[in-house]
Amino acid sequence: MxxxxxxxxxxxxxxxxxxxxxxxxxxxxPEPSESPSANPESTPATAPTLDAPVFQPDGSADDNLPIFAAITDRVWATEERASGRAYVDALVEAGFDRTAMQVTPDLTTVGNPVESLQFSVRWGEDKCLVGQVGPSTGEPVTTVLDQLAEGRCLVGNTRPIDW
Incomplete structure (x- = not known):
């Protein structure tokens, strides 16, 4: 040993x-340089950035839910949060079809602001993008639902979108 x-x-x-x-x-x-390489081909690819959602006219209702939700959140964050027209106008501006929309009244029958405001966009032959906001809802809610009879998306009283 x-x-x-x-x-x-x-x-x-x-x-x-x-x-x-x-x-x-x-x-x-030497310490690695933080400046990019002079040769662009040798520069490593960076992770893709998360872009804002975009309207996809040829996409499905599910494909367009992210932009629908983003618009709903954006309007909800403004002074116009209780205005159905503000949601409709913002959706139209993004590319959604006004003639395929429904919105519930902003005021109750006695003139008070509603506790819950709903708006929708009919998508294709069988789907709807539906949003709901208001004090009774808390944070905005958006979802894709099946269409109701006669191509409607919302149950109950809706108002004309005639502006």
Whole structure:
């Protein structure tokens, strides 16, 4: 056994030396540059940025739910949050078809603001994008639902979109 002890010591010394030399070389290496490479082909691709959702006229109702929800949230964050017209106008501006929309009244029969305002866009032959906002709802709610009879999206009293 006395013969093995020097061999083990040599191995430990050799391993320690390799580690120390590696650390010394790493400390001497230049730091990576934060500026882009002069050669655009050698620049690594960056992660794609998350763009705002866009209206997809040839897409499905599900494809257009993100833009519908974003518009709903945007209007909800304004002073016009209780105005059905504000939601309709913002949706039309984004590309949705006004003639395919429904909206409930802004006021109750006694003239008070409604507790819940609903608006919708009929999509294709069988789907609807539906939004609901108001004090009773809390945060805006948007979803895709099946169309009702006669191509309607909302149950109950809706108002004409004649502006």
């Amino acid at each position: 006395p013969r093995r002890l020097p061999t083990i010591r040599l191995r430990v010394i050799a391993a320690s030396t390799i580690v120390l030399v590696g650390l010394a070389l790493a400390a001497c290496a």
